[in-house]
Amino acid sequence: xxxxxTLILSALFALVGTFVGxxxxxxxxxxxxxLERAPDTMQARVMGCAACHGAQGQGTDNxxxxxxxxxxxxxxxxxxxxxxxxxxxxxxxNYLLAYLPDAYLKEIAEYFASERPPFPPPSPVTVDAKxxxxxxxxxTKGDAARKIPACVSCHGxxxxxxxxxxxxxxxxxxxxxxAQLGAWRYGTRTTVAPDCMGRISKLxxxxxxxxxxxYLASLPAPADPMPVAARSLKLPLACxxxxx
Numbered sequence: 584x585x586x587x588x589t590l591i592l593s594a595l596f597a598l599v600g601t602f603v604g605x606x607x608x609x610x611x612x613x614x615x616x617x618l619e620r621a622p623d624t625m626q627a628r629v630m631g632c633a634a635c636h637g638a639q640g641q642g643t644d645n646x647x648x649x650x651x652x653x654x655x656x657x658x659x660x661x662x663x664x665x666x667x668x669x670x671x672x673x674x675x676x677n678y679l680l681a682y683l684p685d686a687y688l689k690e691i692a693e694y695f696a697s698e699r700p701p702f703p704p705p706s707p708v709t710v711d712a713k714x715x716x717x718x719x720x721x722x723t724k725g726d727a728a729r730k731i732p733a734c735v736s737c738h739g740x741x742x743x744x745x746x747x748x749x750x751x752x753x754x755x756x757x758x759x760x761x762a763q764l765g766a767w768r769y770g771t772r773t774t775v776a777p778d779c780m781g782r783i784s785k786l787x788x789x790x791x792x793x794x795x796x797x798y799l800a801s802l803p804a805p806a807d808p809m810p811v812a813a814r815s816l817k818l819p820l821a822c823x824x825x826x827x
Contacts, residue, residue, distance in 0.1 A: 625690070625691075625694050628687070628690070628691055628694075629691060629694060629695075631679050632651070632691070632695070635648040635675075636648055636649070636650070636651050637652075637700075639652050639695075639698040639700040640652035640695040640698050640700075641698075641700040641701075641703075642703070642754060642755075646756040646757075646758040646759050647756075647758065647759050647762065648759075649755050649756075649759050650702075650754040650755060651695040651698075652695050652696075652698035652699065652700055653696065653698065653699055653751065653808055653809070653810075654695070654696060654744060654750045654751055654810070655696060655744055655745070655746050655747050655748055655749065655750065655810050656689075656692045656693045656695075656696035656697075656747065657692075657746070657747030657748035657826075658744065658747070658748045658749060658750045658824075659691075659692035659695055659696055660688060660689050660692035660693075661748055661774065661824050663680060663683075663688040663691065663692060664685070664688065665772075665773075665774060666679075666680050667680035667681060667683060667688070670772070670773045670774060670775075671766075671771075671772050671773075672771050672772070699808075701804075702753060702754045702803075702804035702808065703754055704803075705800065705801050705802060705803050706756060706757055706800040706801060708797060708801050709757070709797065710793065710794065710797040714790065714793060714794045714797060715794065715797055715798055715801070717790070717791070717794040718793075718794035718795045718796070718797050718798025718799070719798050721733070721734065721791060721794060721795050721798075722734040722735060722742075722795060722798055722799065723735055729786055730786060731783060731786050731787065731791075732783065732819040732820065734752070734795065734799075736816065736818070736819050737749055737779075737816065737818055737819070737822075738750070738751065738752055739751075739810070739811045739815075739816065741753075741805040741807075741808075742799065742802060743805065743807075743808050743809060743810050743811065744810040744811070745810055745811045745812070745813065745815060745816055746810050746811070746812055746813040747813055747826065748824055748825045748826065749810070749822075749825060751808065751810060752799050753799070753802055753804050753805075753808065754804060755799065755800060756800060757796040757797050757799070757800035758796070760795070760796035760799055760800060761792050761793060761796040764784050764787065764792045764795065764796065765784075765792060767780045767781050767783075767784035767785075768781075768784040768785050768787065768792075774822075774823060774824045775823035775824055776823045777820070777821050777822065777823050778822075778823060779818075779820050779821065779822035779823070780822075782820070783820075813826075
């Protein structure tokens with residue numbers, strides 16, 4: 584809990600610092616200078632995002648600030664709406680997006696979806712071989728006995744996601760992946776019904792989540808990290824956030 588509170592405060596200070604720094608560098612606080620409306624450019628819009636996610640959405644060394652770039656625009660847009668409307672709960676994001684209109688958020692999503700910075704190297708493996716093997720099995724094959732579908736059945740064989748609304752899961756830290764699966768399981772992250780990830784995550788044990796997160800974080804980026812085309816995959820269950 585203390586670590587999460589520190590992260591929230593750090594994110595809020597980063598956002599405030601970014602905007603204040605931009606105002607100072609622009610001369611808005613110069614003596615006698617008239618206050619002017621900030622230009623509505625994409626560079627200005629994403630300044631708040633860049634403080635935590637990087638200028639191109641490439642992510643940072645912080646475990647809990649994920650990569651955004653290259654993910655399907657529909658997915659990113661859904662997440663911005665979820666933070667704004669309270670389906671995802673993280674105060675810095677909730678506050679930042681509280682009063683932003685749909686069209687504005689859609690343009691931000693499209694911006695980061697079009698960015699293609701290089702992926703970071705895979706994270707070092709910190710779990711034992713049996714746990715990593717369990718993660719590989721759940722990601723690639725699932726567990727039919729427990730009605731757990733394979734991650735690849737929705738996110739693609741290369742884990743690059745599918746247009747327009749299923750994200751790639753590469754270039755993310757194991758702690759972030761584990762935290763998101765936990766958030767789905769405990770209901771602090773939700774989506775429109777039917778909430779397929781909420782349903783799947785509730786079938787996972789703590790060890791399953793650790794294993795899946797460790798395996799995904801260990802994967803290198805493929806030569807072509809683009810999401811696969813819409814409807815390339817037949818989803819094993821209905822997901823409210825994915826168009827039919």
